[in-house]
Amino acid sequence: NTVTPLVQTLGQRLRDAIVAALPDAADVSEVDPLIRPSDRADYQANGVLPLAKRLGVPPRDLAAKVATLLENDDLIVSCEASGPGFLNITLADSAILGQLVARSGAERLGVGLHGTGKATVVDYSQPNIAKEMHVGHLRSTIIGDAVARILEFLGTKVIRQNHLGDWGTQFGMLIQHQLEDEEANGFRAASSGVESISRLNALYRAARARFDGDPEFADRSRRRVVELQAGDERTLAGWQEIVRESKVYFNEVYDRLDVLLTDDDAVGESFYNPFLSDVVTDMEQRGIAVRSDGALCVFFDDIRSPDDKPVPLIIQKSDGGFGYATTDLAAIRYRVGTLDADRVLYVVDSRQALHFRMVFEAARRAGYLTDGVEAVHVSFGSVLGKDGKPFKTRAGETVRLISLLDEAVTHAKATVQERDSGLDAEALDQLSREIGIGAVKYADLSTSRTRDYVFDIDRMVSLNGNTGVYLQYAHARIRSLLRRGEAQHSASAVLDTDVALEPAERALLIHLDELSSVLDTVVETYEPHRLCAYLYALAQAFTTFYEACPVLRAPNDTIRANRLAIAQATGDTLKLGLGLLGIAAPDRL
Ligand code: ARG
Numbered sequence: 132n133t134v135t136p137l138v139q140t141l142g143q144r145l146r147d148a149i150v151a152a153l154p155d156a157a158d159v160s161e162v163d164p165l166i167r168p169s170d171r172a173d174y175q176a177n178g179v180l181p182l183a184k185r186l187g188v189p190p191r192d193l194a195a196k197v198a199t200l201l202e203n204d205d206l207i208v209s210c211e212a213s214g215p216g217f218l219n220i221t222l223a224d225s226a227i228l229g230q231l232v233a234r235s236g237a238e239r240l241g242v243g244l245h246g247t248g249k250a251t252v253v254d255y256s257q258p259n260i261a262k263e264m265h266v267g268h269l270r271s272t273i274i275g276d277a278v279a280r281i282l283e284f285l286g287t288k289v290i291r292q293n294h295l296g297d298w299g300t301q302f303g304m305l306i307q308h309q310l311e312d313e314e315a316n317g318f319r320a321a322s323s324g325v326e327s328i329s330r331l332n333a334l335y336r337a338a339r340a341r342f343d344g345d346p347e348f349a350d351r352s353r354r355r356v357v358e359l360q361a362g363d364e365r366t367l368a369g370w371q372e373i374v375r376e377s378k379v380y381f382n383e384v385y386d387r388l389d390v391l392l393t394d395d396d397a398v399g400e401s402f403y404n405p406f407l408s409d410v411v412t413d414m415e416q417r418g419i420a421v422r423s424d425g426a427l428c429v430f431f432d433d434i435r436s437p438d439d440k441p442v443p444l445i446i447q448k449s450d451g452g453f454g455y456a457t458t459d460l461a462a463i464r465y466r467v468g469t470l471d472a473d474r475v476l477y478v479v480d481s482r483q484a485l486h487f488r489m490v491f492e493a494a495r496r497a498g499y500l501t502d503g504v505e506a507v508h509v510s511f512g513s514v515l516g517k518d519g520k521p522f523k524t525r526a527g528e529t530v531r532l533i534s535l536l537d538e539a540v541t542h543a544k545a546t547v548q549e550r551d552s553g554l555d556a557e558a559l560d561q562l563s564r565e566i567g568i569g570a571v572k573y574a575d576l577s578t579s580r581t582r583d584y585v586f587d588i589d590r591m592v593s594l595n596g597n598t599g600v601y602l603q604y605a606h607a608r609i610r611s612l613l614r615r616g617e618a619q620h621s622a623s624a625v626l627d628t629d630v631a632l633e634p635a636e637r638a639l640l641i642h643l644d645e646l647s648s649v650l651d652t653v654v655e656t657y658e659p660h661r662l663c664a665y666l667y668a669l670a671q672a673f674t675t676f677y678e679a680c681p682v683l684r685a686p687n688d689t690i691r692a693n694r695l696a697i698a699q700a701t702g703d704t705l706k707l708g709l710g711l712l713g714i715a716a717p718d719r720l
Contacts (some may be wrong), residue, residue: 253289
């Protein structure tokens with residue numbers, strides 16, 4: 132496990148230069164020069180003003196002094212004090228090109244590893260056994276996977292946990308019906324995810340109908356629940372069969388979505404059964420939970436219903452049963468105590484915000500969440516239909532996830548075929564999958580996480596606008612340019628940093644250099660849309676560069692080699708960025 136050296140960004144180097152130039156008299160260890168990319172110059176520093184206030188000196192004087200000291204730096208060609216005490220900074224072309232040289236040679240494009248902390252649990256996807264996955268599970272899966280990939284890339288140990296809904300009283304009727312059906316008709320194994328889920332849907336419907344219409348069956352089902360909880364062998368086998376069959380379906384969805392979840396990450400609610408009674412006893416004995424109307428509850432001063440009654444977190448129902456919240460408390464205890472996590476992320480829709488607020492607070496009181504451990508509800512908005520209402524079929528049913536993904540791939544295929552790329556059938560299928568799935572993922576990830584968005588396949592697979600296909604296309608065009616560049620010239624030219632840069636080159640190079648600071652923000656906020664926005668702006672900066680600066684017909688060999696290197700770095704950055712979002716970047720489109 133080698134630690135790759137980090138290439139400092141221009142912003143970080145500027146920051147160091149400014150801190151070094153500040154008057155020795157000041158205690159400046161805590162100063163942030165607040166460096167931002169700027170339209171007026173390359174960068175702007177806004178941190179001199181608050182520092183001058185702290186030191187009790189006139190801000191303009193301090194800014195002017197720092198500006199004079201900085202101009203001798205080989206990183207900076209001009210530094211001007213402006214306004215009440217801001218600095219406008221223009222960088223040396225050689226320094227900007229120097230970053231390209233450093234990153235082009237480096238593994239990971241020079242993005243450093245943080246490697247801080249012990250481990251981060253990412254709880255995501257979390258579909259429910261014997262049920263269709265819905266678009267909420269789709270969002271959780273896509274967002275959780277991207278967050279996990281990015282954390283891991285930056286050096287955090289990530290533990291993926293798929294908190295499957297695999298326990299509950301509904302299993303009584305499902306197992307009972309399945310056992311009776313097998314006795315009558317024999318056992319058949321499903322052969323695919325699609326077949327699994329249609330069988331499970333049929334099982335659910337049939338069991339439900341009998342449960343509601345046949346009191347004797349309902350009684351047998353209730354006894355089944357008791358037997359399941361008691362660990363009766365035949366009942367458990369029936370339950371396992373249903374879980375296994377559901378996983379065939381989930382895994383097919385994960386496979387199509389190209390996410391990293393495996394069976395090893397599936398740690399469902401049932402896993403925590405053996406720990407529930409201990410959690411409940413512990414919390415009751417320590418007075419954290421109290422009896423109220425027979426149920427064992429945790430109360431919170433600041434959580435009250437609209438009619439001002441305290442809202443409890445119920446950890447044991449009056450009939451003795453445990454619920455969703457108890458399982459989550461046991462899961463926190465396990466994740467911190469056994470998995471040794473110092474951060475737990477829950478990628479779950481925003482309607483569960485209150486649940487997590489209460490669970491986290493209760494876990495703090497119980498000491499399951501200690502001071503050094505962070506718990507975050509990484510919440511997200513809903514997926515809407517074109518009518519602005521929750522996404523449903525015309526008949527008002529939940530949309531089947533697999534058909535939705537199939538539809539995206541079919542649309543993508545049409546887009547590819549229109550361009551008549553001369554691909555054979557197999558390559559066409561592969562490409563359509565990469566584009567169609569990429570389109571769905573990108574549409575989701577590029578929306579600010581907490582907002583709702585409209586599921587519109589036509590827009591998602593469009594070549595225009597801020598879409599996955601647009602970025603994949605930008606990447607493929609660069610690869611094609613590089614292929615032509617290589618064909619024309621042996622790629623042996625050494626990069627020359629002693630060349631004057633065009634404005635479009637400067638802008639693109641400075642943007643390329645920002646990747647690591649964007650990734651830092653993504654892991655601070657758990658907001659992958661910031662990476663999407665960065666990549667979109669990168670593709671646009673490349674287009675501007677490509678229009679203004681001929682690459683293959685550059686004025687001379689040096690400039691041509693430099694521009695090919697800029698194109699290469701852009702292609703590599705797009706590929707890396709899309710990869711971190713879980714989106715393929717094919718070389719040809
Ligand atoms: N299975 C739940 C649902 O479909 C989501 C579980 C979220 N994770 C958790 N640890 N509670 O709504």
